[in-house]
Amino acid sequence: MPCALCGDIIPTEVARCPACGAWARRRDFRAIGIAVFMLLGFNAFIALGSGISLLRLIEPLNGATHDSYDAATTGHQLAPYGDVFLICGIMAMITGLLYMAWLWRAYRQSAGPHRHRQAWVVFGFVVPVVNLWLPPRLVYDVWVNSGRYRTAQRHAVGLLVTCWWACALLGIVLARLFSGSSVNTLADARLSVHLGVAAAAFQALAAALCMANVFQITRLQIRTCA
Structure with missing residues (x-):
């Protein structure tokens, strides 16, 4: 594949660019992380x-x-907001595919145990x-195995990852409820x-919380490879 710095072709069996010495795998992983971060x-x-x-x-309805x-x-x-949530769902699926590609690389590069x-x-x-409970466990394992964390720091990581997944699930459920809700009465x-x-x-x-775990895990693993 071509080097991200000089453009020279890097053989698959080596980790550094023969022309400029850049780490191929590290830069490729960072590029995926940046793409996921921007999409999020x-x-x-x-x-x-x-x-x-x-x-x-809300104010006009209250009055x-x-x-x-x-x-x-x-x-x-309210009709256009249903379309917006649909677009957000499509964007989330696209982002999720890239996120899984990033997490696959991060899993493989983390020390373990998993x-x-x-x-x-x-x-x-x-x-x-x-998929209701496993993704945050995977992300937590990759995160704590990418660096050296004390017990209190591990708890903080676990809390952040749990909050991220809980917010994601609640966002999906509430968006579905909004799409199926009616406006026949003022209360509705x-x-x-x-x-x-x-x-x-x-x-x-x-x-935002997912951006935090992508940023931290990518930073830790790039620093480890440096």
Whole structure:
């Protein structure tokens, strides 16, 4: 493959570029990490913007009455946000595929021991029920095995990873509830808006926390390879 620095071809059997001496695997891994980090930032930005925009609808609904409430107008205002959440879901799947490629490399480069085999880096995200609890365990193992952590630091890492996955799951569930909610009554409309705001907030927080684990694991492993 070509070197990221000088463009010279690096043979597959060597780890350094023969022309400039750059570490091929390290730079390739960093490039994947940067790509995942940027995509996660874009996802967080879209979700945060959607949540802020939805917040503007709360005040008019709070000031409305059952007589003045117009379900057709409110439905027309909320319809685009369903499309936004759909786009966010598609972007999350694209980001997730790249994230799994990054995590596969990070798993292989971490020292171990690991509680699960490397194949679960893929299966853990796609197998139903298993994907509710296994991904954060995989990320936690890779993170703590990429550096030297004390017990308190391991607990902090575990808390951050758990919060990330919990926010991601809540964001997905709330977005589905928002898409299936109705605006037939004023109470239904208020509930729909609050569901949309909560879904956007959890999605943005999940993306931000995922950015933290991608950044830290990539930094630790690049430093180890240096």
